[in-house]
Amino acid sequence: MNQDKIKPDAIIPQASLIKTLLFILPMMFLTFAILTKGKLPSDPKSLFAIVITYLFINAIFFMLLYTGKTDRFRAIFFITYAVLFVVSFITHLIEIRGSMAVSQANMLQGETPFCHIVIPMTLIPLAFTRTIIFPGTIIGSFASIASMFVLWIGVTLALGRGFCSWGCFFGGLDDGFSRILKRPVIKNINFNWTYLPYAVLIAVVLTAAISLSPTYCAWLCPYKTVTEFVEVTSFKILMQTIIFVSLFIGLVIVLPILTRRRIQCGLFCPFGAFQSFTNRINVFEVRIDKEKCVKCKRCIQVCPTFSLSEEVWEKGKTRISCTKCGKCIDSCPKKAIFFHLKGTPLSGNQRIYRILFLYPAFLFLATIAGGTIQDGIVKIIRLITTGSMFIH
16 A cells, blocks of 8 residues: 555544534634734735635645645645745845845844844853843844744744744755655664754853854854855855855755755754753653554654654654654554643544644744745745846
8 A cells, every 4th residue: 555645544534524624714714813914915916925825824734634644734834934934034135135144234233133043042141141142133123032032932832842843944944855855865874963963052052152152153054045144254254154055055955855854953953952852841742652563664764853763662752852743653554653742641532632733833833934925925926027026
């Protein structure tokens, strides 16, 4: 039997089309409110973008419930979001600054959008000096420091490291590249590499505390390549830029393609390592029913973040690095892996556990991605109709 063939499973029976529609009704109302903010735009391009985004989001949620496939449809949404984030963010920067480059004047004026990857580096300086070591504004601007902290706290409580598969506006890039080939070229990766992001985390947190500057952003962040970077005015900045581009090509494009794994997310990102610890306090987890499992190791082979191994299988759960993407669940031929609510019996109703997880996870993704997808669609329409994405 072809395990990749889309078919409804025990989560929602195929005959229960009406039941599926009833399940998605609350999401339809919530996403309408989120996308419109209570008012439909008068501009035809923006209205068209809202309609397309609304239909896209709810079609994805319908398929999540109706087919029982989590990762397949999450990935479509997640990757679309990441691609259109790059389109929207870059054009936004060029419109307000004239360039992707950040000048010293921009930083002094706090015009740098705050990135969640910086959060671990800010905590020690914030605790001891009451200073945020990032050239952004606290409130009242695009991606302000306060808004990103509130967003991070909320999603951490709801999803733990699920943030990395259900909200990170960078994660969809390496996720997307990891799906280009049908089979990996590089298959055997030493699990010792999974400790690297924790080493990177310790290094950037300590150096940030000593230097009172976000060292990861200054030297190691590959996503500077597709967002913003410091204006090249010296040899040092030129070297930093070369490092950013090299890491992006290697960790986000080439290695994910060759391994079919999320290499940047699973083997390098310090925020991902930091966020792994929040899985301890999050109410959702992925569990393994060892009585159903036939030890085919399919789940270990497909896990994009190296969060499954034979050692953790013995405990019936994933490693703390699990991003709750659902790929292992989709691939299991015996339905031996499932979403679970901590503190409830493992023998409980798995369909309820899954729906209880999907609602906050998907709603968060819809909330954070909806506006970005709309704006990206508007920019693409503008490019098609005027030859430019920018407002003249």
